[in-house]
Amino acid sequence: YGMVSAECAKVMAEQARLHYQSDLGISFTGVAGPSEMEGKEVGTIFVALASQTEVEVLELHLARTRNDNREFAVQYGWNLLRKYLLKQARTK
Numbered sequence: 494y495g496m497v498s499a500e501c502a503k504v505m506a507e508q509a510r511l512h513y514q515s516d517l518g519i520s521f522t523g524v525a526g527p528s529e530m531e532g533k534e535v536g537t538i539f540v541a542l543a544s545q546t547e548v549e550v551l552e553l554h555l556a557r558t559r560n561d562n563r564e565f566a567v568q569y570g571w572n573l574l575r576k577y578l579l580k581q582a583r584t585k
Contacts, residue, residue: 495531497523499550502539510543518543519574521566526559535559538566542573549573 494500502522510518523538524530536555541548551569555562 497531497533497537497539499539499541499552502541502550503543503548506541506543506548510545516544517574517577519570521570523553523562523566525562525566536562538562538569540566540570540573542570542577544577549577 502520505520505522506518508518509520510516512518520541520543521538524533524535525538526535529535534554536553536557538553538555539550540553541550551573553566553569555565557565
């Protein structure tokens, strides 16, 4: 797998969590634009959230400008974190 992949996003999120000795780690990788990379189309983005027990990876296919792709990826990341925290609150 390459830099633009679910596997890469997963490893980056896990390593961020470990490096910063935190409960969660989040990562983003992808092709914001203006041209494709590693055979992946512009707008292909992976967002990963790692906890101590699991890693969730989102694969996005956005058809926007470079800046919009980056902004939307961050919004998806915030939403992934929000859903994780809500799930944790329900189980306590």
